[in-house]
Amino acid sequence: MSDPVIVTVPKDAAARSVGADEVASAIAAQAQARAIDIVVKRTGTRGLLFLEPLVEVETEAGRVAYGPVSAEDVPTLFGSGFPNATGHPLHLGPVEEIPYFARQERVTFGRCGVIDPTSVADYRAHGGFRGLQAALARPAADVIEDVVASGLRGRGGAGFPTGIKWHTVAGIEATQKYVCCNADEGDSGTFADRILMEGDPFLLIEGMTIAGLAVGADTGFVYIRSEYPDAVAAMRTAIKACEADGTLGDDILGSGRRFRLAVRVGAGSYVCGEESAMLDSLEGKRGIVRAKPPIPAIAGLFGQPTVVNNVLSFAAVPSILADGPDRYEAFGTGRSRGTMPFQLAGNIARGGLVELPFGITLKELVEDFGGGTLSGRPVRAVQVGGPLGAYVPAWRMDLPMDYEAFAEAGFMLGHGGLVVFDESVDMAEQARFAFEFCAIESCGKCTPCRIGAVRGRETVEKILAGEDVAANVAIVEDLCTLMTDASMCAMGGLTPMPVMSALTHFPEDFDRAAAAQAAAE
């Protein structure tokens, strides 16, 4: 008897939100009814979200894809000869030849959608733990040196060099140090952390373990937002699997070294993504931003030296250790080294995750990968870098995706989220929302943010109502200067970025009476 055919169906939350569970059941039921020997394997997503549920069939020539498949399509697929339904309209050919995928450079996300995220064995069979083994074989200082040499900068938004941060923590004498992963991913338009935790949780565990070994910390926490129940479950399952396997615990891979890891769940606060607020939240307190200094590297969780990094920063480390920093460093442009998982979201025809070296232009991402807007109308603005990021006008989409190029233009790359808006967007309304969001999520510690956000929202509302437009625009500008200069953290400090980018690049949306008059003439 021949081996069963392996069919993969993602169990990623996004794939499930468009029916992946139903598709998996329908495939199993059809296979049984037709006495076809099929094993349905659940994986993460490849990140081609516009094609979800994306079903793949393992063949000798690689994995062959069908998508987007609905449960109703499944009988017709089998009618066309599934698992070999090459004539079916949903047949896409080998998944790795789909242009959206083929044109990417998968360094961090290479295993997502490929492996079973509950299986340590599958992870290992696909090259897992090579980085950890390399780290165990070398002095901690060399490990940190590799991370520095790779040029890796924090992927959570601020872009601080990861190796330098680790170096600081390693250099402090303390009986207890911690490694904390920031998986709060609150930015609208971002989902890379979620996809990684659901699709390849072992990679994050491996990266955090390497960090623990490098800085001398034996305890780690992954702080995951409560909006991500599937990621919470996937991480907990993977941690248990690693404990059973001996890759986490008191004797990592037989080395005699120790690292333990646990998941903590947030409670619906955006500002808890700010690292010091996250640490307070991890301590069971209100997530309020701490005054700096001291930085968390010196006095972090429970006052101890703490590494705080984003999911993607940790996840980049294993390949740096396994394949050498030079390989990672060879990707990218200027001081933005390596690859970045960009996330195409909002009003976009082909939304999903696109991992590429820094330096591709915004336009290529939105048009070549994203296929333009979902509505089919022209792009008007792209908000890059989450709710604190700028609205980049369509005519600036030639900008390369690179920290410095963005900063120079007054924009921010952030966590790599791109939210596309078509021409129907009202930019004054978006400015109003930026203030509203800041008012809702402000931790309340400093006045410019706590009061400024409310005043800002009220003032933009007056502008929207056509009241004293010029004077109120001037008030908004003043307020933005104050918030930028005097806020304690980037919540209040960067809320002016979406507001001012809207005001600067789309003034016609603010002075509606003048715009209407101009249109009439």
Add this chain to the structure above:
Amino acid sequence: MPGSVNGDDHSGRGAHASRADVDPHGIQALCACHENRPDALLEILHAVQQRVGYVPPEALATIAAALNLSRAEVHGVVSYYHDFHTAPQGRHVVKLCRAEACQAVGAQALYDHICASEGIGTGGTTTDGALTVEAAYCLGNCALGPAALVDGRLVARLTRERIDAIAAGARADAPQAAE
């Protein structure tokens, strides 16, 4: 020990039985599961909410006593986080995303529509207790918006028709006791 990695399992079942008359929800046992550690407060509150549906006011004193915190400290945490509720919610909860990526595909109009048609404001519950509508700010499904969590299940590409159907389903699903 601060920063202990234990306590992921907060089922609260086990050796530490609470007296049902003074602690009907077994909250002392829940706290004991976390070794009464104050840093486990969020985990404990999540567990209480999962068990009871909300954080009952009388739970605050129990938790405060167990964790050696003041009642004000516990209250401060409960009131700070959007997730925690001190009153019961509707039998069905829709958390509709109102963040930018979903706005770009019409989430605000959907939100206004459902609130108007159900006669409720943000975080409000229909008078028959069938449905609570809350705002969420990104659910990580930004490529397939408008997104929502419907009783904890993530849904994508919401339309007016689909959200109306979800509301109608909630209304039709009468509680057992009322029959």
